[in-house]
Amino acid sequence: MKKRIAIIGSTGSIGTQAIDILTDYPQHFQIKGLATYQNIDLLKEQINKVLADQVVVINEERAKELNKNLLPNNISLGGGKEALLDLVTREDIDMVLMALVGTAGLEPTIAALKAGKIVALANKEVMVAGGQIVNQLTQEFGSSIIPVDSEHSAIFQAIQGCRDTANEVNKLILTASGGPFRGYGRERLRKVTREDALRHPNWEMGNKITIDSATLMNKGLEVIEAKWLFNMDVDKIEVLVHPQSIIHSMVQFIDGSVIAQMGVPDMRLPILYAFTYPYRLRTELKPLDLVEISKLTFEEPDWDNFPCLGFAFEAMRMGGTMPVVLNAANEVAVDLFLRGRLAFKDIPIIIERAMGSHNIIKNPKLSDILDVDRVIRDMYKKDGVL
Ligand SMILES: NC(=O)c1ccc[n+]([C@@H]2O[C@H](COP(=O)([O-])OP(=O)(O)OC[C@H]3O[C@@H](n4cnc5c(N)ncnc54)[C@H](OP(=O)(O)O)[C@@H]3O)[C@@H](O)[C@H]2O)c1
Structure with a gap:
């Protein structure tokens, strides 16, 4: 039977490579859902290529710009977090590829695991911020995670x-x-x-x-x-x-x-393995x-x-919430660097400062993790840095 798949983060580097390799095997895989943050132009191309029946644009403003009338009739289009959670928990989806960037992937990963899905996980920040909770839920709901990151694969x-x-x-x-x-x-x-x-x-x-x-x-x-x-x-x-x-x-x-x-250093290999495990398929890769x-x-x-x-x-x-702080401060610092507002050498300084000022919460609940993540980001907004 074909594996029915949702690709979350379809427009990113991992998402596009996943579409590239999985569509080589139409007899094995059916991509039913795609989700992206805001790149609706690439999403439109992908819809035609994979014949998905549900697409989600997480950024609601951008979702409104995607004209439903220009999409094929059978497609359901959603915007925002709720639509994303709806996609990853759909009964007729077997595997979810989590390929968003940052802690934005935490809640949809948790929702997919609670719905008993097999999650092919590229989005490493999910485990960094919420590893303990994610593991507990995986056990509790009988779901599983297969690593996509090449080292973990x-x-x-x-x-x-x-x-x-x-x-x-x-x-x-x-x-x-x-x-x-x-x-x-x-x-x-x-x-x-x-x-x-x-x-x-x-x-x-x-x-x-x-x-x-x-x-x-x-x-x-x-x-x-x-x-x-x-x-x-x-x-x-x-x-x-x-x-x-x-x-x-x-x-x-x-x-x-x-x-x-x-x-060879080609992410299509670990991506494909996550979907074929415990078997392998012949590839045309070098x-x-x-x-x-x-x-x-x-x-x-x-x-x-x-x-x-x-x-x-x-x-x-x-332990506790300290990895959440490490991760959030790093996301802030990298964003500032990419926007030309921070020197490369100052990235570690931002992270060290955030870690130094944090009072650890041991055994955090999901709400603690989300709060700490937000507080760190807000701290830089208040400082006027962001
Ligand atoms: N690339 C690799 O070779 C590789 C290897 C191993 C692990 N990973 C991990 O896989 C994950 C994805 O990496 P990537 O390189 O594919 O990232 P990427 O190219 O930057 O794209 C990631 C996806 O995340 C979406 N996105 C961007 N900002 C977002 C936000 N604020 N909220 C929700 N979604 C957002 C993007 O949507 P738009 O395009 O619409 O903005 C895109 O679909 C990361 O956690 C990374 O560490 C990547």
Whole structure:
């Protein structure tokens, strides 16, 4: 039977790549719903390509601009959060790809899990802000999450066949490309521009994650995501810089054996695996040529010049709402940087300040998480920075 899918964040880097690869297999997948924030022009093209029957534009003003009369007859069009929650909980949807950017994905992910859906999760900020709650709900409602992020997909693949991950996994080793500024010292980092930061050496991604990769915050967020996805103590997660991005991550077991997952750096691979798991499909993607690559190298991360990575470990060890603060302050700082209102070197300063002024709430409820997230964003609005 075909898997019936909703793609949330269809116009982003992950969403467009998902449509690209999933539409190659019409016998296996049917994309029934699409949701986006505001890019209605691309959404219109996608509607014609995938023949979805429900679309949602989260930004209600933009939803009004999408003229229903210009859409095919059978399409239902919705605007705003409620319409999004309606889409992800639809009875005739089996899997939901969560590919929004930021904590905007938290509530729809929770709604999909409560409705018993399988969530293919790209939107890492969901686990960073709400990992504990998301895990509780997944258990309670018998739903499941399959990672899409290449590192977590690699770990997920490496532990297939391991019967007792709690006792047999020694550590998870997340690989990082090191981003465009690998090897830069403090002085050089003071001068980097938005354009420099958006030039990632190995991956084509959305703007926010590309900046996160340049600060190494992306790896920090992934450490927190891995902690929750694999129920692993944060001190059993290690980060290793691997500039070629061929090994997507590794698992070291207690007998000393290491299983690594390799592949060309192409997100269509982990996206497809999330939808075919536990099976695989043949693809037309470029196969890995290790002779051509010839050398795989590894380095320690530069903790001093890229402090965001350390902040993420710190936030996770502190626990409670501290990762929410880390994430919200980072979203604010990256947004300011992308709008030319903050220097690259000041991104960590914003995050450190926000973490320093926060009183942690232990075992937060969803309402606490949403409140803390809002308070951090408002703090910068009040300061007149935003
Ligand atoms: N790109 C990658 O290769 C990659 C790899 C691993 C993990 N991820 C993770 O996957 C998620 C998506 O990344 P991406 O690179 O695909 O991001 P992206 O290209 O920036 O697009 C993300 C989607 O989010 C929507 N969006 C933007 N602002 C929003 C808001 N305020 N509220 C709700 N939705 C909003 C966008 O809609 P509009 O287009 O309409 O604005 C778009 O559909 C992120 O969490 C990222 O960390 C990405």
